[in-house]
Amino acid sequence: MVSPILELKNINKSFGHVQANKNINLKITQGTIHGIIGENGAGKSTLMSIVYGLYQADSGTISVSGKEIKLKSPRDSIESGIGMVHQHFMLVENFTVIENIVLGFEGEFVFGEKLKKAKQDLKNLCDTYKLNIDLDSVISDLSVGFRQRVEILKSLYRGAEIFILDEPTGVLTPQEVDELFKILRSLKEEGKTIVLITHKLNEIMDLTSEVSVMRQGEVVGHTKTTDTNKEKLAEMMVGRSVLLRLNKAEAKLGDVVFKVENLTVKDDLGVTRVKNVNLEIRSGEILGLAGVTGNGQTELLEALSGIRKVESGTIYLNDEKISDKDNLLDPRELKEKGLAHVPEDRQRMGLVTDFKAYENLIFGYHDQEPYSKSSILKDNDILSYSKKVMEEYDVRPRSPQLITSNFSGGNQQKIILSRELNENPKILLVGQPTRGVDIGAIEFIHQRLIDMRDKGAAILLVSVELDEVLSLSDRILVMFDGNIVGERINKDVTDRELGLLMAGVA
């Protein structure tokens, strides 16, 4: 048998007490797409960072084509033919594609003849793999999908044989995902090897020929993709069986509780991001707002929750005008009127990550009884309340005194959700509730949102995860370039159709 192109033997890595990788053994065959799937915090990214030379393993060996290599920095791994496409692209925004690619390459300046040759080489690569990139365009003019291709091209140019892609589809529309998959398949046909890290089961089933499942720092299973299915994989990831479809009763719609009329909102730079948006939400309804990141959802949520100024238009809560151009209730007043908000970016907005967990569990409600009285915080009451909700929401570890940044993403999200849901809001604005959250927690969070709906709350769900919008919402709006470009009842819509709307095509 041919030796595998990439082989990891007994890789161990710990951070303090936490063992992120335990005795990992992995063989990746040349010319395949190999999936690595696991929950957040399962150790996938750590493992790949070791392979890419960003971290050093505590013990274990890495071999490429049967030859053991020492990886001290990404430079070593690039020399060994390993390329990585990060979740966040490492590109200089105001440089052209070609400038970004030759940047720092070969440790010398590339001018004149050399530049011409580089350009020709890059053109050839683009043609071979149908990347379709204009080498002279500036990165900031490119869409996310194209930026990702630039990253792939960069690795190709540097002679990569093995491509590691870390959650490559998180920021793409369904159409862009299709394009990416085509490129990955053509890479495979040319004999390149691809390691795809993801937590999306569909992608594994679509694309890979082999899959390794990680859980709690260990590889818990290897299998040929054809020998498995989504349910089995999910079970391996979580360690127990998981409900992939939600138990959801028919919505019992009540009156319109929340209404937005002709709302226009600008961002910090004065660019109009939300253009004349109208929407209504009834009690007992989940309204899903789908769209690719950056099409105005963020600004819309911020305006609705009183954080961002309204340029024109009116927002009503229970027929009472709460905000317009001249008058914006601040987030605290809105809370008192029964509006709760789970912000899109939990670390930037939803939490003070340097605070202890119990301090975040009352964040925004800290001046209300029973948490404080006459402006003095009642630590004992806050702590006993914190212990109770951490139990109820299964926040791990259950240590209210622990600094919040030490909790995993999913547990941080539970801290926010428990805080916002416990007030029994009439209207709940939720942004990306499960971004970076593991499957077990997703199931829990989705169930909580459905429970809230069934208790009569009106919920606006903003998510870039189409699956999430489809599985939770009763009605779906699609936002593109600041406009609502489509409204669909969930039952009669396909993800294809939504994808086209999200891309602004339909």
Add this chain to the structure above:
Amino acid sequence: MVAAVDKSKVPWWVSNLIVPLVNLTLALLVSALFIFIAGENPIQAVKLIIYGSFGYLDGFAYTLYYTTNFVFTGLAFAVAFHCRLFNIGGEGQAYIGGLGVFLVAINVSFLPVPIVWLLAIAGAVVFGAAWAFIPAYLQAKRGSHVVITTIMFNFIASSLMVFLLVDVIRDMKQMGPHTVALPKEIWFPTFKEFAALFGIKIRYSPLNISFLLAIAASFFVWFLVWKTKWGYEMRAVGHNTQAAIYAGISPYKNIIIAMCISGGLAGLLGINEILGVHHKIVAGFPAGYGFTGIAVALMGRNHPIGIFPAAFLFGILYQGGSEVTFDMPNITRYMFVAVQGVIILFSGALENLFRPQIESFFVNTLNRKAKI
């Protein structure tokens, strides 16, 4: 490069005790080198410092007097810092606070003494806070950086006080830039009088009951920052302004509150200096305590429990240092300014120089022990 340590695994005493102590030791070693180069014996100098600050009662009382000032200015800096405001204006706020003490005290001196004292304290706080309010307002509403404005306000305060002390409130019977003395009845009781009750005689000591006020202020700051909703909101704004806005906490309001409390605490320096020591406004009485307070706060990690010992350490250096300059002709007063500078450098600017190494060393050692 040392790999980043998981912060949650670092025991509190490593980051809050060992690291500052290592920094301090390094600073002292470098200082010892200075003294050696200047041609004196560093060990002898240390002996003198210890004798000067602890060796006899007068000296120890001086140490505590300096400590009092550093506690006020250290706390002042710390409060603003919890809202991520770098208040460099303690010096000016203390100066103006002193003006408040004097103006209030001289105008209400007919009232019962404890009431005069309370009003004078209020005067110190209000004047200090008012001086901090202007930079705070400019920061909150106009985005003018407090580092720049507070430092400029130090100069303005200094010029303003010189003007007042020369042309307006000078004791016109003489030429020096100071005011008339406050009536003797309202002076703060001193340590000398206290000691006399026990039959202990000391020559002179500036230590007075302001020291108790410093202890009270430390409790106040601890309570304010960690136990009240104001402290909670200030810290929220300091750590994450975006999140504060999301939670309905106004950054504007909290910037102003934090700066005013900070200025008020700095103003209390005026109580120690005017009610306790000079009994009148003397030009330049804040004498750099406002600046040293920054180092005290940074070294004390902006917590009263840390600030108090850090202030005490600087008190030792001030008092012991002056002892050294008496006895060692090659060591000038400026030498000790340099020593302070080195301490500030190591415990402030280079605070994190060895932190990763020390923390990972302890985490690894503890891990190994745990495994055995």
